[in-house]
Amino acid sequence: MKADGRPRSILDLTAMKAAGRRIAMLTCYDAAFARLLEAAEIDLLLVGDSLHQVLGGHETTLGATLDQMIYHAAAVHRGAPRTLLFVDLPFLTYQVSIEDAIRNAGRVLQESGAHGVKLEGGRPMAETVRALVDRGIPVMGHLGHTPQSVNALGGNRVQGRDADTAERLGADARALQESGACAIVLELIPAALAGRISEALTIPTIGIGAGPGCDGQVLVLHDMLGLNEAFSPKFLKRFGQLGESVRAASREFTREVREGKYPGAEHSFD
Numbered sequence: 596m597k598a599d600g601r602p603r604s605i606l607d608l609t610a611m612k613a614a615g616r617r618i619a620m621l622t623c624y625d626a627a628f629a630r631l632l633e634a635a636e637i638d639l640l641l642v643g644d645s646l647h648q649v650l651g652g653h654e655t656t657l658g659a660t661l662d663q664m665i666y667h668a669a670a671v672h673r674g675a676p677r678t679l680l681f682v683d684l685p686f687l688t689y690q691v692s693i694e695d696a697i698r699n700a701g702r703v704l705q706e707s708g709a710h711g712v713k714l715e716g717g718r719p720m721a722e723t724v725r726a727l728v729d730r731g732i733p734v735m736g737h738l739g740h741t742p743q744s745v746n747a748l749g750g751n752r753v754q755g756r757d758a759d760t761a762e763r764l765g766a767d768a769r770a771l772q773e774s775g776a777c778a779i780v781l782e783l784i785p786a787a788l789a790g791r792i793s794e795a796l797t798i799p800t801i802g803i804g805a806g807p808g809c810d811g812q813v814l815v816l817h818d819m820l821g822l823n824e825a826f827s828p829k830f831l832k833r834f835g836q837l838g839e840s841v842r843a844a845s846r847e848f849t850r851e852v853r854e855g856k857y858p859g860a861e862h863s864f865d
């Protein structure tokens with residue numbers, strides 16, 4: 596671990612859990628925000644395929660491509676070179692074959708400088724996770740609401756409310772841990788279930804809409820900064836109101852340009 600307690604490598608994640616040190620992760624898609632988040636001593640950064648929604652304005656994550664993920668991950672790594680970085684493997688880059696998964700995850704690490712990949716799914720993905728880990732590619736799992744399966748899940752819904760799905764999620768989490776996953780994102784799961792799953796594992800869980808019993812928490816940066824004002828699910832806490840700041844600053848710029856106040860002499864060259 597680093598002197599400031601942040602993880603230096605994926606090996607520190609389990610040690611952080613054992614020490615009861617909670618893990619803070621945020622999504623990040625560019626170098627400018629990455630610099631700020633590293634200065635804020637965030638533990639982990641995630642280039643989520645949510646970038647397809649947040650930056651691209653799409654309804655789902657399904658259209659994100661591997662090249663897009665690599666481009667954004669490389670930018671984030673340049674901005675935050677000392678922060679542990681995970682990158683989502685987008686839809687269909689790891690589900691078709693284990694060979695695809697190894698080649699695509701390998702490209703992410705090789706071309707972006709990221710430290711690991713995240714992929715969605717439990718037991719059906721266990722063999723793929725094992726194959727990646729055996730080849731030196733750290734994997735973070737993702738269970739509960741898995742956005743790449745939004746069509747099969749019938750929308751963004753809390754998962755694991757009934758005994759069968761709760762049991763299935765527990766078994767999926769154990770399978771990911773046994774396959775060598777270094778952490779698991781738990782998304783939209785009842786707090787009590789997420790707490791039980793977290794207690795049963797030695798690897799950390801990182802929750803989003805999964806309550807306080809997880810070993811860490813993740814939010815989408817733009818949501819928590821208040822840049823995505825139309826999105827306000829119950830689990831989201833806005834830690835900033837940047838939407839309002841951006842509107843006010845842009846209004847001011849527009850006014851000063853129209854009134855001939857900007858640029859003044861102090862912003863002009865002799």
Ligand code: KIV
Pocket residue numbers: 622642643644645646683780803813814815
């Ligand atoms: O794509 C993403 O941003 C994610 C987080 C919500 C965990 O998977």
